[in-house]
Amino acid sequence: MKNDxxxxxxxxTVMGVLMNFILIVFSLSCIFPIVWMIYSSLKExxxxxxxxxxxxxxxxxxxxxxxxxxSDYHLAESMFNSVRTTFLSIVLIVLFSFIVxxxxxxxxxxxxxxxxxxxxxxxxxxxxxxxxPIYVVFRNCGLSNKWFxxxxxxxxxxxxxxxxxxxGYVKGIPVSLEEAAAIDGSSFSNTxxxxxxxxxxxxxxxxxxIQIFSCWNEFSFALVLLKDVSLQTVPLALTQFKGQFASDYxxxxxxMLITMSPIVVLYFVFSKxxxxxxxxxxxxG
Amino acid sequence: MKKKWLGLLLSTAMVTxxxxxxxxxxxxxSTPASEPTxxxxxxxxxxxxxxxxxxxxxxxxxxxxxxxxxxxxxxxTSEESEGNGGSDxxxxxxxxxxxxxxxxxxxxxxxxxxxxxTQIATLAAANDLPDVFLLQGMNTIDWANQGLxxxxxxxxxxxxxxxxxxxxxFAPFTVGDSIYGYPALTGGTCTVVIYDKAMWKDAGFDTFxxxxxxxxxxxxxxxxxxxxxxxxxxxxxxxxNSCFLSTLxxxxxxxxxxxxxxxxxxxxxxxxxxxKALAETQRLFTETSIFNxxxxxxxxxxxxxxYISGDAAxxxxxxxxxxxxxxxxxxxxxxxxxxxxFAVLPQPADATKAPKSQNIGLGYAVAINAKLAxxxxxxxxxxxxxxxxxxxxxxxxxxxxxxLGGLTKVAxxxxxxxxxxxxxxxxxxxxxxxxxxxxxxxxxNAVWDVLNTDLQTMMNGDMSPEEVAANAxxxxxxxx
Numbered sequence: 001m002k003n004d005x006x007x008x009x010x011x012x013t014v015m016g017v018l019m020n021f022i023l024i025v026f027s028l029s030c031i032f033p034i035v036w037m038i039y040s041s042l043k044e045x046x047x048x049x050x051x052x053x054x055x056x057x058x059x060x061x062x063x064x065x066x067x068x069x070x071s072d073y074h075l076a077e078s079m080f081n082s083v084r085t086t087f088l089s090i091v092l093i094v095l096f097s098f099i100v101x102x103x104x105x106x107x108x109x110x111x112x113x114x115x116x117x118x119x120x121x122x123x124x125x126x127x128x129x130x131x132x133p134i135y136v137v138f139r140n141c142g143l144s145n146k147w148f149x150x151x152x153x154x155x156x157x158x159x160x161x162x163x164x165x166x167x168g169y170v171k172g173i174p175v176s177l178e179e180a181a182a183i184d185g186s187s188f189s190n191t192x193x194x195x196x197x198x199x200x201x202x203x204x205x206x207x208x209x210i211q212i213f214s215c216w217n218e219f220s221f222a223l224v225l226l227k228d229v230s231l232q233t234v235p236l237a238l239t240q241f242k243g244q245f246a247s248d249y250x251x252x253x254x255x256m257l258i259t260m261s262p263i264v265v266l267y268f269v270f271s272k273x274x275x276x277x278x279x280x281x282x283x284x285g
Numbered sequence: 286m287k288k289k290w291l292g293l294l295l296s297t298a299m300v301t302x303x304x305x306x307x308x309x310x311x312x313x314x315s316t317p318a319s320e321p322t323x324x325x326x327x328x329x330x331x332x333x334x335x336x337x338x339x340x341x342x343x344x345x346x347x348x349x350x351x352x353x354x355x356x357x358x359x360x361x362t363s364e365e366s367e368g369n370g371g372s373d374x375x376x377x378x379x380x381x382x383x384x385x386x387x388x389x390x391x392x393x394x395x396x397x398x399x400x401x402x403t404q405i406a407t408l409a410a411a412n413d414l415p416d417v418f419l420l421q422g423m424n425t426i427d428w429a430n431q432g433l434x435x436x437x438x439x440x441x442x443x444x445x446x447x448x449x450x451x452x453x454x455f456a457p458f459t460v461g462d463s464i465y466g467y468p469a470l471t472g473g474t475c476t477v478v479i480y481d482k483a484m485w486k487d488a489g490f491d492t493f494x495x496x497x498x499x500x501x502x503x504x505x506x507x508x509x510x511x512x513x514x515x516x517x518x519x520x521x522x523x524x525x526n527s528c529f530l531s532t533l534x535x536x537x538x539x540x541x542x543x544x545x546x547x548x549x550x551x552x553x554x555x556x557x558x559x560x561k562a563l564a565e566t567q568r569l570f571t572e573t574s575i576f577n578x579x580x581x582x583x584x585x586x587x588x589x590x591x592y593i594s595g596d597a598a599x600x601x602x603x604x605x606x607x608x609x610x611x612x613x614x615x616x617x618x619x620x621x622x623x624x625x626x627f628a629v630l631p632q633p634a635d636a637t638k639a640p641k642s643q644n645i646g647l648g649y650a651v652a653i654n655a656k657l658a659x660x661x662x663x664x665x666x667x668x669x670x671x672x673x674x675x676x677x678x679x680x681x682x683x684x685x686x687x688x689l690g691g692l693t694k695v696a697x698x699x700x701x702x703x704x705x706x707x708x709x710x711x712x713x714x715x716x717x718x719x720x721x722x723x724x725x726x727x728x729x730n731a732v733w734d735v736l737n738t739d740l741q742t743m744m745n746g747d748m749s750p751e752e753v754a755a756n757a758x759x760x761x762x763x764x765x
Contacts, residue, residue: 240363
């Protein structure tokens with residue numbers, strides 16, 4: 001009996017070490033690119049080209065000073081554009097996803113399922129096939145090359161995923177809750193905003209997180225619909241570090257680290273909510 | 286608590302970086318080359334000379350009466366122009382034209398090259414090209430046939446600089462008898478062999494061998510020393526086409542074959558001479574030990590590091606690689622720098638044409654939106670702009686500051702202010718060698734995508750030259 005316990009203990013320890021080792025390797029594989037970016041941004045272009053992985057022999061901040069002192073790079077402007085576009089897109093996506101998702105889940109009307117499927121179809125259409133038609137429509141309507149231009153495609157293409165998640169989540173909420181509210185005299189909008197909205201908070205956070213990343217990183221629409229350099233978003237501004245025949249990777253990495261900072265700040269400030277939302281999304285979505 | 290502090294710290298860092306970004310606004314009128322950079326550029330020993338811009342009062346002298354907006358789209362970003370003479374010259378001369386025409390509001394949309402190509406293709410598809418833009422050679426036929434680009438033939442022929450134009454550069458932008466653009470930026474070679482004179486002398490060669498048979502002999506010596514004979518990088522797939530086959534093919538087919546391909550005059554990728562060029566390419570890369578083993582994995586940017594570090598005795602690349610190697614060695618290894626030599630690709634044993642040829646050309650031209658024909662005054666301004674940024678001002682700037690050539694010939698370029706290596710490269714590029722066309726300046730990407738992918742497979746030994754030729758021909762017939 002004692003011997004069995006000993007073997008179990010050894011098995012547990014070995015398993016624990018093995019599992020931890022695997023997890024540590026996975027964690028390192030996630031963290032390493034960022035660490036690599038940080039120390040590579042401290043190298044000069046030639047030092048980086050000569051040794052891509054190695055640590056910098058003569059660390060320098062020259063990439064940062066070049067980026068921050070050259071107005072041609074307009075990184076601050078592009079960050080502002082990205083923050084504005086992402087923030088407004090998320091507000092609209094979350095708001096519309098919640099309302100539409102709730103109505104599709106709860107209100108019975110004739111074309112309910114048809115409408116739902118039509119929204120979901122938005123997830124199936126490859127964006128690149130729509131670039132030229134959307135450009136033509138935007139140009140003819142005078143909507144291209146404006147500060148709000150990107151809001152329209154971002155919200156439109158963000159809605160299918162949002163509606164899909166909210167609809168599924170609302171279906172999981174017992175109808176009796178709304179019935180009880182109705183018996184107590186709560187109006188439709190009161191029930192929607194004061195009772196259902198707080199319950200849906202985890203899924204809405206999930207929607208917001210997914211869409212923040214997709215809007216912040218979106219490239220194709222930003223490239224095609226915006227001509228004015230002063231309206232460029234971060235992913236577009238970062239392309240300028242790549243030339244026709246050569247790329248300045250350390251400078252690109254320094255720029256990426258600078259432009260990543262708002263998202264990192266956002267993550268640390270809302271990390272609790274984000275983890276909660278991710279988990280809620282994983283279970284309910 | 287810890288997280289709050291971290292959050293606060295990061296917020297502060299972000300705000301500081303944003304403020305610094307806003308606060309560091311440099312003088313917008315300064316040329317990009319004037320920004321502090323440690324990277325040495327190939328400028329003549331004296332201070333950079335900028336052609337004297339005409340004063341605004343002279344503006345009417347060029348006959349431009351247009352008042353209003355004019356839009357130009359190009360890819361000479363601030364980054365691109367660092368150490369790149371063509372881009373630096375383009376930005377400088379464009380700024381001069383802008384200053385000379387205060388009544389015209391010149392709007393520049395500048396994107397990096399890859400993004401430029403995507404956006405200009407979208408704009409062309411939507412028939413919404415900018416007033417003035419850079420036309421890529423391979424788009425000329427399609428866009429001209431669709432009526433998107435203004436026919437500049439008579440304007441070019443009546444240009445005051447016409448007699449100084451290097452007419453060969455117009456070829457990619459000509460459809461029938463019509464010319465659709467002023468070839469822009471600088472003409473740099475796409476295939477140059479850069480070699481270390483001292484290393485080759487040790488191997489028993491006073492000059493770089495002119496035949497591949499001699500290179501194979503040399504490779505026995507270099508392999509014994511654990512040195513790669515010739516470094517090459519085809520990781521991006523385009524290098525084997527642009528920096529090798531384009532020149533080697535010309536040695537077998539001669540220039541008429543390719544021009545026949547361009548004009549659909551009956552030549553085919555499956556023609557015997559071209560297949561021979563493919564077969565020789567395959568033989569050199571699979572059956573000899575001349576090149577680095579990882580040539581199909583690394584890019585030209587990696588391969589040139591083999592040369593810089595002394596692990597390779599020679600390197601094949603384009604003029605952009607030459608300027609990088611020149612700058613790096615000048616800073617890090619003066620002796621190796623002074624041993625830099627330039628050569629054309631060696632001649633294959635069974636090739637009979639143009640043994641001294643190298644591919645050179647201008648891949649882009651300044652073109653004008655056909656819609657400007659409705660507004661003659663604006664059109665005149667656009668033509669004046671196109672003429673100016675490809676004319677003598679530009680040519681003098683790049684010749685005097687970078688020892689480079691463009692569309693307009695500059696008589697008696699004074700190279701005395703340059704170092705001997707730059708002088709050698711100038712003479713090698715523009716004086717001592719024959720020129721041939723750069724394949725992918727013409728035809729269409731749909732064909733080159735197929736050929737480049739197959740070429741890479743063929744260089745691994747997994748595909749026959751005949752199959753590569755047949756696939757390329759199929760793509761050519763389907764897309765061109």
